[in-house]
Amino acid sequence: MLVKIGLSSQFWLVSFFLNLINFDRKRLTSFLARANVQTVTVQKIIGTKIRIERKQIGLTLEKFAKKLGISAITLQRIETGKSSPSVVLLSEIAQHLKKSIHSFLEDKEASFVCIRRRNQRSISSPMLKIKIIGPRNLIAENIVVTYGELKKGKKIDPHTNRGTEYNYNIEGKSELILDGQSYFLEAGDSTVFDARLEHSVTALQKIKFFGIFVEDKK
Secondary structure: OEEEEOHHHHHHHHHHHHHHHOOOHHHHHHHHHOHHHHHHHHHHHHHHHHHHHHHHOOOOHHHHHHHHOOOHHHHHHHHOOOOOOOHHHHHHHHHHOOOOHHHOOOOHHHOOOOOOHHHOEEEEOOOEEEEEEEOOOOOOOOEEEEEEEEOOOOEEEEEOOOEEEEEEEEEOOEEEEEOOEEEEEOOOOEEEEEOOOOEEEEEOOOEEEEEEEEEOOO
16 A cells, blocks of 8 residues: 655655654753863763673673774773774664663753764665665664665566555655556655555655655564
8 A cells, every 4th residue: 555645644654754863952052062072081980881882791801892893992982982883883883782872962061963974884886875874773773864865767676575655755756566566656756555565666756755664673
């Protein structure tokens, strides 16, 4: 089943996801005002929590660093507060420790997250570019936020995913084939559907899109 969302519903969805992320304007303003003073404190808070969780599951620093694909020295610097992990690395750390990113950022001084462009993971080919702008555990362990571009005439082949997909067409026109049915989409259109149904996308013009995937926890 496909749900095509009008403009008023899109405003509701934006509001919903802002609430989901638990955006707190006063807290953010307060954090930014003290950012230069509190940077070291935040790094130590995050590092200490990582070290505690690592030890609780019985992993040595060396073994955990190997799982993450980083050096033991890098992990030691993070745990001692001498350096700060990127959000992408913190997402991987949280996933291995079976925690959410926000469990490391519960302190009021560490409640603001910024994912720099250089730290966003990209999956690119000559026809398709996908960026992970919201990795797992940033909002929740089963939510991934992406930005994508697909060149005119190119296609994302039929596939399925275990969960629900929400997509917003930023630019261009495309054809979505969902469970054998065709839907033509243009800039400003949104879709929500059961991703367990086979689906594919063909770009009728170059398209840019924003997506949220909510994995089924079952």
